[in-house]
Amino acid sequence: MSDLTETTPGWLSTDELHMARARMPVLYVEAVPVRVDESGEVTSIGVLLRIGSDGTISRNLVSGRVMHHERVRDALLRHLEKDLGPVALPHVPASLQPFTVAEYFPTAGITPFHDPRQHAVSLAYVVPVTGDCRPRQDALDLVWLSPQEAASPAVQGEMPGGQGVLLKQALAHTGHMY
16 A cells, blocks of 8 residues: 655644554555456456565555545545546546455454554445556556456465455456456
8 A cells, every 4th residue: 555645734744644553544445447348348457566665566556545534536536646647537436335345454364454554444446447547656657467467376476465365356346257
């Protein structure tokens, strides 16, 4: 999960965020960007390439915190634009029913999802995009994979914190069981 400090008024300072993370779960949104054909069938899945704080390159989904007094829809759109660029043209569903809720714990093994910084609850969405995606912020690149490639153990193994599990759940949600 991305950890960029927001500068919007009303958001927490770095010290306040560390204190809050130590005391309560933090709400996140995560998005699996997809391309679909004319019939709505998922043809490819977008996965971000990022460099971690330890210098390793990993594959990640679009993700980020929901700010105080921000609607989930707005947070989802903000993070899609931040990670995919302003002309990605995401189609956020009319109903904001997530395909799953992922609960990240600082202690590994409680769930498949692990974030050593915090206890986080993440609402996860599959979001079709039709525009030109150009990664911004801390993403190096956006790679489009076929559903079969996205389900491969090699790709799953390059996704930290359980995001590979989340990607497999998204594939199952879209009818791609492998």
